[in-house]
Amino acid sequence: MAQQFGERAGYAPNELPVDLARQLILDAITPICGIERIPLRDALGRILAQPVVSPIDVPAYDNSAMDGYAVRHADLATDRDTPLRIVGTAFAGRPATATVGPGEAVRIMTGAPVPAGADTIVMQEAVRATPDQVSVPPGQRAGQNLRRAGEDLRAGLPALAAGRLIRPAELGLVASLGIGELAVRRRLRVAFFSTGDEIVSIGQPTAPGQIYDSNRYTLFGMLQRLGFDVIDIGVVRDDPDTLETTVREAAGIADAILTSGGVSVGEADFTRDVMARLGDVLFWKLAMKPGRPFAFGRIGGHDGAWLFGLPGNPVATMIAFYQFARPALLRLAGVDPVAPPPLLDARSSGAIRKAPGRTEFLRGVLFEADGHWQVRSTGAQGSGILSSMADANCLIVLSPERGNVQPGDSVPVQILDGLI
Ligand code: AMP
Ligand code: MG
Numbered sequence: 001m002a003q004q005f006g007e008r009a010g011y012a013p014n015e016l017p018v019d020l021a022r023q024l025i026l027d028a029i030t031p032i033c034g035i036e037r038i039p040l041r042d043a044l045g046r047i048l049a050q051p052v053v054s055p056i057d058v059p060a061y062d063n064s065a066m067d068g069y070a071v072r073h074a075d076l077a078t079d080r081d082t083p084l085r086i087v088g089t090a091f092a093g094r095p096a097t098a099t100v101g102p103g104e105a106v107r108i109m110t111g112a113p114v115p116a117g118a119d120t121i122v123m124q125e126a127v128r129a130t131p132d133q134v135s136v137p138p139g140q141r142a143g144q145n146l147r148r149a150g151e152d153l154r155a156g157l158p159a160l161a162a163g164r165l166i167r168p169a170e171l172g173l174v175a176s177l178g179i180g181e182l183a184v185r186r187r188l189r190v191a192f193f194s195t196g197d198e199i200v201s202i203g204q205p206t207a208p209g210q211i212y213d214s215n216r217y218t219l220f221g222m223l224q225r226l227g228f229d230v231i232d233i234g235v236v237r238d239d240p241d242t243l244e245t246t247v248r249e250a251a252g253i254a255d256a257i258l259t260s261g262g263v264s265v266g267e268a269d270f271t272r273d274v275m276a277r278l279g280d281v282l283f284w285k286l287a288m289k290p291g292r293p294f295a296f297g298r299i300g301g302h303d304g305a306w307l308f309g310l311p312g313n314p315v316a317t318m319i320a321f322y323q324f325a326r327p328a329l330l331r332l333a334g335v336d337p338v339a340p341p342p343l344l345d346a347r348s349s350g351a352i353r354k355a356p357g358r359t360e361f362l363r364g365v366l367f368e369a370d371g372h373w374q375v376r377s378t379g380a381q382g383s384g385i386l387s388s389m390a391d392a393n394c395l396i397v398l399s400p401e402r403g404n405v406q407p408g409d410s411v412p413v414q415i416l417d418g419l420i
Contacts, residue, residue, distance in 0.1 A: 015287045017400065018323060018359045022340075025296055025324055029306065031163075031334040032255055034186035040174055043166045045227040046184035047334040051158040057150035058176050062114040064090070066145045069105045069127060069134050070118035073142040081128075081135045090115055105134050114146060121145035153177065163336025185334035188226075191254035191305070192219045193233035193246060195262040195271075196312065201235055214386055215260035215310075215317045222321050223258075226329065238267065244274045251278070251305040256329060258321070261312030263293040271295070271309065281307055287358040287400055290383030291316035294324065306332065313383035319361045319395070322414075343397060343412035346373040352405035354398050363392035366413055375413050392416060 035049040064070065070090065076082045084105040088098030092111035100106055100117035107129075108114070108121060120142055128135045153159045159177060160170060166182065174182060199213045200206050213235055223230045231254055236246050243262075250257045262271045268283055272295075275281035281297030295309025308325045310317045322341075331338045346366055354360055364375040378391040394413040398405065405411060 014285045016284045018286060018288050021284060021286055021294070022324055022327060025328045026331055026338065029328055029331045031336070032185060032188060032332060035183050036186050037181050037183050040171060040180050040182060043182040043184050044168070044171060046166050048160055048162050048164045048166060048182060049185045049334060050183040051162050052160040052174060052177070052179065052182070054153040054155055054157055054159040054177050056177060057155045058153040059147055059149055059151065061149050063147050064108045064110055064112050064114060064121045064145060065147050066121055066123040067109050068121050068123040068145065069136070070100055070108045070115050071105045071120050071122055071136060072100055072102065072118060073120040073140065075102060076136055076138065076140055078138050081137050083133055083135050086132055086134055088115070119143060163334060165335055188228045188256065188329060188333040189231060189254045190223050190228045190256045190258060190329065191231040191233055191250040192216065192223065192258040194235045194260050195238060195243065196235070197238045199235045214314050215312070218314065218318050219258055219260065219321065222318070222326070226326070228329065228333065238262065238270070240270055240274050243271065244277060247274070247278055247299055247307070251299040254305050255332060256306045256308065257299065258308045258310060258325060260310045260317045263295045263309040263311060265293070268293060275307070279304060279307070281309070289358055289360045291320040294320055296324070314386040315389055316383045318389055341414045343414060344373065345410045346375040346413050348396070348405050348407060348409050348411045349374045349376040351407055352377065352396070352398070354402055354404055356401055356403050358400050360398040362396040362398070363388040364394045364396040364413055365392060366394045366415065375411060
């Protein structure tokens with residue numbers, strides 16, 4: 001695979017651009033196969049495995065978009081009011097029995113089927129009416145205020161394509177077809193663990209030089225939010241045998257394995273050796289900050305797992321997850337198409353120092369001022385400063401060619417809501 005990647009992209013693995021890395025990863029991945037049929041409500045947050053073909057037209061019949069009068073457009077004079085005789089009333093759920101003949105109208109409510117003979121709805125605010133007669137002013141457009149059968153969804157055509165994430169709107173749409181069950185992809189199984197002799201799980205005392213594990217918690221949160229089955233494997237010591245056993249076992253139970261730490265310059269060599277024994281894993285240095293070191297590849301064969309070796313610094317772990325692992329896991333889970341997170345332009349309220357050559361992801365606070373979106377930095381931007389993520393509602397994304405930012409300059413931001 002390493003060779004394949006290199007040939008295809010002709011990239012410099014020591015300064016791999018963010019967009020290219022994301023694309024290489026996405027190109028390598030195809031969705032998992034398992035499908036299950038589940039009740040509609042349970043499908044919220046799941047991914048459609050087969051298209052939903054509409055069994056009916058929605059709406060099922062022409063109906064009124066307004067409270068008013070169903071009329072024949074040909075009856076209406078163009079230069080004066082037209083008096084019409086009211087021959088019945090149509091309610092939603094209670095159609096009129098009368099048909100509309102020449103010189104006649106039916107009083108009609110929103111959602112009621114349009115009675116036979118009528119082709120136009122005149123809204124009630126536009127007319128003068130008595131219980132028996134309605135006077136329609138000129139200027140009515142033929143076919144107005146009418147919702148046509150099938151204008152939302154057509155019988156026999158796909159209403160939703162496979163790969164669609166089921167959100168509240170999709171639940172409602174499927175319900176409008178009278179469908180109570182959906183075929184969705186099985187849940188993606190994602191295993192994750194932290195690496196490092198200094199990492200201690202909460203509940204245990206820390207010795208000098210040790211720190212509490214935070215990456216397993218941010219990873220848990222980010223994965224859980226995506227609706228995956230998460231498997232927390234714990235902390236793995238910096239020991240080749242333990243790492244090898246752990247990755248081998250994880251590949252047996254998961255579709256993807258996320259690790260944090262152990263891919264930076266000081267540690268990559270031993271991790272690389274272990275991964276080389278287990279599969280085909282690339283070690284990249286990305287042209288980005290934070291989160292330069294990154295590993296991606298395949299562990300084991302057909303029934304193995306994809307491996308994402310995220311950098312250990314807590315902010316770098318999260319940003320690498322959002323930029324690379326998230327889109328890849330969505331594709332693996334069956335989402336199609338996987339869209340990049342939208343970028344919004346905002347004015348930088350302060351100056352930002354930036355050297356050209358790599359993409360920088362700063363943690364920002366997006367706010368509205370004077371009718372414009374503005375963004376300010378959360379403050380210190382070290383890759384270990386997790387409070388910068390906790391305080392942020394967006395990432396300021398500065399592309400490689402960009403240099404220093406002056407106050408008032410426009411900068412693209414990625415909103416974290418929706419990602420998380
Ligand atoms: P590494 O990539 O393993 O060299 O780790 C880089 C930095 O991130 C070091 O300062 C580690 O102590 C820190 N780090 C690694 N893993 C974690 C973790 N799970 N939680 C908090 N900090 C971590
Ligand atoms: Mg480490």
